[in-house]
Amino acid sequence: MTRIVGCLFACVSAALLFGCSAGAGSGSTRGASSDGWDGGPSSAATATTAAKPGTPVPDLRILAGSELKELEPDILAAAHVAGVTIGLTYAGTLEMVDRVNAGETVDAILPPNGAYPSLALAHKPLAKEKLFYSRVALGVKESKARELGWDRSTPSWSGITQAVRDGKFVYGMTNPASSNTGMSALFAVASSSAKKTEDLAASEVDRNALKDFLAGQKLTAGSSGWLGDAYVAEQDRLDGLINYEAVLLRLNERPDLHEKLTVIYPSDGVISADYPLMLLDPGKKAVFDRLVAALQAPRFQANTLERAYLRPSDPTARHSPRLSGTVVAELSFPNNLEVIDSVLAAYQAELRRPATSIYLLDVSGSMRGPRMAAVKHALELLTGIDDRGAAPGGDSLANRSVTARYARFQNREHVMLIPFASSPWKAMRFNFENEARKAQTEGELRNFVDNLRAGGGTAIYSTLDLAYDLAYQELARYPGREVTVVLLTDGKSNNGLPYEEFRQRWSGKSAGGGDPIRTFPIVFGEASSAELDEIARLSGGRSFDGRSADLRDVFREIRSYQ
Numbered sequence: 157m158t159r160i161v162g163c164l165f166a167c168v169s170a171a172l173l174f175g176c177s178a179g180a181g182s183g184s185t186r187g188a189s190s191d192g193w194d195g196g197p198s199s200a201a202t203a204t205t206a207a208k209p210g211t212p213v214p215d216l217r218i219l220a221g222s223e224l225k226e227l228e229p230d231i232l233a234a235a236h237v238a239g240v241t242i243g244l245t246y247a248g249t250l251e252m253v254d255r256v257n258a259g260e261t262v263d264a265i266l267p268p269n270g271a272y273p274s275l276a277l278a279h280k281p282l283a284k285e286k287l288f289y290s291r292v293a294l295g296v297k298e299s300k301a302r303e304l305g306w307d308r309s310t311p312s313w314s315g316i317t318q319a320v321r322d323g324k325f326v327y328g329m330t331n332p333a334s335s336n337t338g339m340s341a342l343f344a345v346a347s348s349s350a351k352k353t354e355d356l357a358a359s360e361v362d363r364n365a366l367k368d369f370l371a372g373q374k375l376t377a378g379s380s381g382w383l384g385d386a387y388v389a390e391q392d393r394l395d396g397l398i399n400y401e402a403v404l405l406r407l408n409e410r411p412d413l414h415e416k417l418t419v420i421y422p423s424d425g426v427i428s429a430d431y432p433l434m435l436l437d438p439g440k441k442a443v444f445d446r447l448v449a450a451l452q453a454p455r456f457q458a459n460t461l462e463r464a465y466l467r468p469s470d471p472t473a474r475h476s477p478r479l480s481g482t483v484v485a486e487l488s489f490p491n492n493l494e495v496i497d498s499v500l501a502a503y504q505a506e507l508r509r510p511a512t513s514i515y516l517l518d519v520s521g522s523m524r525g526p527r528m529a530a531v532k533h534a535l536e537l538l539t540g541i542d543d544r545g546a547a548p549g550g551d552s553l554a555n556r557s558v559t560a561r562y563a564r565f566q567n568r569e570h571v572m573l574i575p576f577a578s579s580p581w582k583a584m585r586f587n588f589e590n591e592a593r594k595a596q597t598e599g600e601l602r603n604f605v606d607n608l609r610a611g612g613g614t615a616i617y618s619t620l621d622l623a624y625d626l627a628y629q630e631l632a633r634y635p636g637r638e639v640t641v642v643l644l645t646d647g648k649s650n651n652g653l654p655y656e657e658f659r660q661r662w663s664g665k666s667a668g669g670g671d672p673i674r675t676f677p678i679v680f681g682e683a684s685s686a687e688l689d690e691i692a693r694l695s696g697g698r699s700f701d702g703r704s705a706d707l708r709d710v711f712r713e714i715r716s717y718q
């Protein structure tokens with residue numbers, strides 16, 4: 157949401173600047189609302205909204221990396237001391253570029269890494285000042301680090317990949333096509349395997365090395381903050397995770413963490429988040445300079461960043477003693493859009509674990525009219541209709557190129573659609589086996605969706621029960637696939653299985669262990685958020701609020717978790 161420093165804030169901002177940052181250094185990572193150190197897309201549940209009528213326009217409107225929500229009180233306080241009012245909104249890096257290129261009014265951006273925006277923005281930044289740093293590192297359980305000898309000798313990325321090949325290491329990581337941490341790790345592996353520290357060319361990318369590395373990714377997240385929470389929930393089946401060093405250090409403070417993490421910086425180098433404030437509006441240079449001066453001042457660089465486990469851009473400022481002082485090779489983010497695009501496209505279509513996505517679509521009577529139209533438009537995003545232009549309904553973020561392209565159903569992906577009303581319909585399967593048949597399969601899926609009609613009651617839990625049966629059948633037939641369930645409903649269940657009976661059945665099906673079937677409910681219309689939130693928690697997924705956001709943007713964000 158937009159935050160503007162106003163008169164009411166002035167009386168407390170100085171105290172925030174000199175006191176504790178809200179949540180900084182605490183044990184929690186707020187993944188469910190994308191409030192942690194996530195670097196991923198902004199949550200559709202807290203989508204950016206325009207300032208209310210009558211609200212003063214801030215001196216500087218900044219679109220920042222989502223993980224910086226934790227630092228918001230301190231940034232606002234520093235701005236107040238400098239006499240600058242700022243409006244902060246949040247997005248992931250690719251989304252950020254899409255929004256600016258689509259014409260959103262933004263004076264400056266503050267991404268975790270400035271390399272991609274510098275290449276992809278239609279109008280290049282006029283000034284750039286780095287504010288602080290955080291290395292993208294590997295957090296490994298202490299016992300696993302000892303077992304692999306990584307507590308005595310720091311592994312290279314190829315050494316980590318070898319441990320994956322040997323079946324000795326599995327980890328969690330964010331989706332590289334949506335989050336900076338996953339993207340940085342993927343390009344670090346690519347640079348390492350090519351033995352390049354900079355100027356990586358597309359022809360030098362060893363896709364087999366990337367595929368071997370990604371075989372160990374057993375937890376995928378759309379944001380680094382949610383990844384931290386999900387790792388804690390599933391820590392007994394994982395050996396570690398890739399994340400910002402700040403997140404890893406904060407995780408080690410959590411009382412529910414069973415085993416501390418050893419923070420490892422691979423010997424052949426890492427790609428760090430350098431957090432540059434990048435000016436886009438030439439008329440705002442003076443206030444830009446004043447804000448930069450405040451954020452580079454000793455008090456912010458030392459006190460605030462030390463609490464948040466961030467590295468100051470001022471080399472003379474102290475940093476947290478828990479941050480490693482070891483010199484680490486710095487790998488460069490690719491300086492070529494062709495390289496970035498080819499690797500991210502390959503990740504989605506051929507390198508990552510193949511996925512099966514099961515969509516449960518409420519077509520009860522209450523979905524008639526605009527609600528059904530919104531669902532159909534949202535599914536058009538996933539079948540590539542954005543390649544032919546914006547769908548009806550306005551200028552949603554999902555209509556804007558890069559993020560929409562990565563949200564499409566991918567090669568090797570299996571998709572099942574289960575509409576439901578008073579009872580679940582027959583599941584319809586669409587297999588995207590290869591590029592040759594992709595357009596045909598997309599057309600078949602669109603035709604099925606176009607013919608959906610609303611009517612009848614709402615059998616949520618009977619439909620979920622069927623979906624889990626199909627999900628476990630899919631895992632038995634295709635071991636190793638990433639199977640997820642997306643549930644969209646606008647009401648309470650009034651037919652079929654009651655919630656408690658569904659819970660009992662679910663417990664029996666999931667008791668055998670194995671990979672979880674993550675469920676991502678979308679709260680829409682009058683749906684009961686409490687029960688849907690509980691289903692998300694039990695399954696290791698997360699819920700999304702579709703009541704105040706464009707459903708296309710919600711579907712786009714869910715794709716980064718699948």
